[in-house]
Amino acid sequence: MLDRNSPVPLYAQLEDVLRAGILNHEWEVNTPIPSEVELSKIHNLSRMTVRSVITRLVNEGLLYRVQGKGTFVSEPKIATRSLAYMGIREQLEMMGYETTTQLVNFDIIRADAYLSGLFSIQPGEPVQYxxxxxxxxxxxISIHRSYIPQKLCPSLTDENMETEQLCVIMERQYGLKADKVSESLSAILANEREAEMMLVEPRCPLLMLEDINKTAAGVVFEYSKVLFRGDKIKLHFEF
Incomplete structure (x- = not known):
């Protein structure tokens, strides 16, 4: 029950109660929690207060709503570290997850102004995409997009792209290993193609992690963008 003599606001107490129930498996994954009406009666709170608390937990990824059916417990997010620390596939497999990789596109594009400046090449030079x-x-759970100057990996093919990590292939075949990584994180909305690939609704929020990989000599050899489903992945950074 909530403590009405506590300096902690009642809505915050209810949020703590529900979060504890979720994390302690009082309600199992994909099972419903009590309805807004039930929670209002149990804790003697207005439905508006209960709804706002549930909305916060939905936005946090602990709960999800199904129209006409109620509010359910979400699957726990997979916690991973920065890709500068270790590749996402390697991290997931170390945690015991079964992973698969689908190669969607392997193509040669022409460097635009941004890529040519980043890789110190001429505009129009070939880049592996x-x-x-x-x-x-x-x-x-994620879409991985990599850009690599073709002259650094001239014989790179789509062979083994679904069974091996790209970083392993580049180090083994071309001696390209990331010694320095520049990384940035932002939030975007999925376009229709990305939504279809990720099995989410268009304009669903995604996390975008951008990496610029450099050799020990300072040569930029890869620019990558990884889009993560925010409801499935939690990124952990240490400084």
Whole structure:
């Protein structure tokens, strides 16, 4: 029950009660929590207060709503570290997850102004473009897009792209290893193609992690963008 003599606001107490119930498996994954009406009666709170608390937990990814059916407990997010620390596939497999990789696109594009400046090449020079979808237990969690100057990896093919990590292939075949990584994180809204690939609704929020990989000599050899489903992945950074 909530403590009405506590300096902690009642809505915050209810949020703590529900969060504890979720994390302690009082309600199992994909099972409903009590309805707004039930929670209002149990805790003697207005439905508006209860609804606002549930909305916060939905936005946090602990709960999800199904229209006409109620509010359910979400699957726990997969916690991973920065890709500068270790590749996402390697991290997931170390945690015991079964992962699969689908190669969606392997093409040669022409460097635009941004890529030519980033790689110190001439505009129009060929750049390898590689796009993959990574899944856990057949559930898509991320889209990986890599850009690599063709002159650094002239014989790179799509062979083994679905069974090996790209970083392993580049180090083994071309001696390209990331010694320095520049990384940035932002939030975007999925376009229709990305939504279809990730099995989410268009304009669903995604996390975008951008990496610029450099050799020990300072040569930029890869620019990558990884889009994560925010409801499935939690990124952990240490400084």
């Amino acid at each position: 590689i796009e993959r979808v990574r899944s856990v237990n057949d559930d898509p």
